[in-house]
Amino acid sequence: MENETDWLAVYQSSLYAFAHGPNWLRFSLEADGPVHDLDGSLTLISAWNPMSEERPLPWNRAANARLLRQLVAEGVPWGPAWGSSLPGVEPSWKEDGFVLFNQTSDAVAALGKQWGQRALVHLEQGKAYLLFCEEARLHPCGFRPR
Secondary structure: OHHHHHHHHHHHHEEEEEOOEEEEEEEEEEOOOOOOOOOOOOOEEEOHHHHHOOOOOHHHHHHHHHHHHHHHHOOOOEEEEEEOOOOOOOOEEEEEEEEOOOOHHHHHHHHHHHHHOOOOEEEEEOOEEEOOOOOOEEEEEEEEOO
């Protein structure tokens, strides 16, 4: 449980963004607030740095390209997204990814597990969650637009 607490802190001290119409919606998971103006569910996923083990940039880009090919082949609705450290959080980092639309938490947990991801950001029914892929377990979080 101690390790999970550490990972919760990491995910909650991060900034997330995805294309939302003509704009980007930027948010963090650090405050209590409703997720506004979102229809259905959204999940942020990346193939970068499986199990949080840092990989070279070319490796991460190639992994994301493979993930994108799978999403397209399976007909999963998607858009661009990214995650990064919040300003002032060290070490700083940023990774590209995808936002998946209207997928069940079980389906995206399986996809995240397949791509070696520890957890995904999942927004559903006006609430934000961390979805731990191994257990397909939702952990409620806050939502703060940035």
